[in-house]
Amino acid sequence: MSLEIITENRCFEGRQLRFRHRAETLDCDMHGAIYLPPQAAREPVPLLYWLSGLTCTDENFVQKAGAQRYAAEHGVAIVAPDTSPRGDDVPDDPEGSWDLGLGAGFYLNASQDPWQRHYRMYDYITDELPELLPEAFPVDPERSSIFGHSMGGHGALVIALHNPARYASVSAFAPIVAPTRCPWGEKAFSHYLGPDREAWKAYDSCELIAAGAPQLPMLIDQGEADNFLESQLKTELLEQACQENSYEATIRRHPGYDHSYYFIASFVGSHIGFHARALEQAAG
């Protein structure tokens, strides 16, 4: 299981790396990006997982979020995986849409053909990367947190709610909080998971909270000028689930902000600070 570094750029006195490896879980070659802060030159540092949204690759966050400054300040590494399996033999939506198939893995394990062989992003994020990354980089697997945007916000929330002992904290920008009740989620889940809607609930944050998922520190930011808020993101369903189940989460709504990386850049420092504090408490 070899990992190859293909680019390296010095950034805020740390290292922005892009790597390539054979992903056993996904049965394909994958690219990924990791920022190692200057502190990582001396000792293993905590690791933040960033999960990107629909159509993204491992590169969008790295180039557009401006996160390296804060990662360097707080001494945390940030890994940005790709958003789906990749490669010529990986099936894509035959209709060529951008919300199913390549770039739209939804961070789940597919159970249906033709998807189930490669589309296992849940296992990739929760099993393969946590084993691979500490072997290749000076990161401490015992101190991890997770965050993401949109489809990746959904992924971060679902993964953290299923594994509260493995992540010190979770946060999301404009997450899809209830994929079983929005067009993006219904389309993807019906293809990846089949017609049985009961099986979908394992990948729906609101359902997991309603089913009694254990508490972990949770921060959500949502722009009120986000074009997808009403139709796809439905933040109010998460607010409702948290209230009904006494689940503590900080859910902030920001007037004027949209779904773009300009929104993420504006608040990513706040998120990284939130995770750094949770990781410090978890270690202490």
Place this chain on the structure above:
Amino acid sequence: MSLEIITENRCFEGRQLRFRHRAETLDCDMHGAIYLPPQAAREPVPLLYWLSGLTCTDENFVQKAGAQRYAAEHGVAIVAPDTSPRGDDVPDDPEGSWDLGLGAGFYLNASQDPWQRHYRMYDYITDELPELLPEAFPVDPERSSIFGHSMGGHGALVIALHNPARYASVSAFAPIVAPTRCPWGEKAFSHYLGPDREAWKAYDSCELIAAGAPQLPMLIDQGEADNFLESQLKTELLEQACQENSYEATIRRHPGYDHSYYFIASFVGSHIGFHARALEQAAG
């Protein structure tokens, strides 16, 4: 002379705008980007001109430099023009290279055919935009500074050295300091300005300093792992010109940093702070 705003994104409580207008100087339609910090909602703010490098458009800096945070902090607007005239009737390098023609205007006024009709970026930056922008946005034309990267670092230096009363300060990342003595500059100048090398000197920072250009606050950052340092950028020629002519400039060399936006992002906060202080002193 109408200017149309085509996109707007809220960012760090300010506004990131992209605009389109008919550029009289360039005889073509142009795009540009401007960030207005939150302070601009109350009163006109100082204006920083950012000039990008070869192959860039108005979008690279805006998406990749992470500058908005610092602009919001210091209350300065940043305008990012495109790097050349654009459009179907604008001549390009017939050989299709990326260092001549579209995306490679070199911030000069061309004197040769077929370039001279459209390639007048010097006049565009120094005359047209300073007139246009305060009409369209709450920016104070009396408080301007200028900076840029690579070809745009060359542009910023040359424009500031020719117009020291109009810019409070100038800075550059990895600038082409002596285009009359490097392959990029020699190729571009021979096409745009013709064979008379005497005419080239008006667009060479080292030549302008040697000819006694007046002092203004100047900051240069150069990465020592920059692939273009030896062949094209030749920072040592600027160091030499400054020393020989008692021109005060802060020229910093940074081990490990390359020519990319990761380098720019790492130090752009330092540059914006430098300009903000100069702009405050100029106003005071």
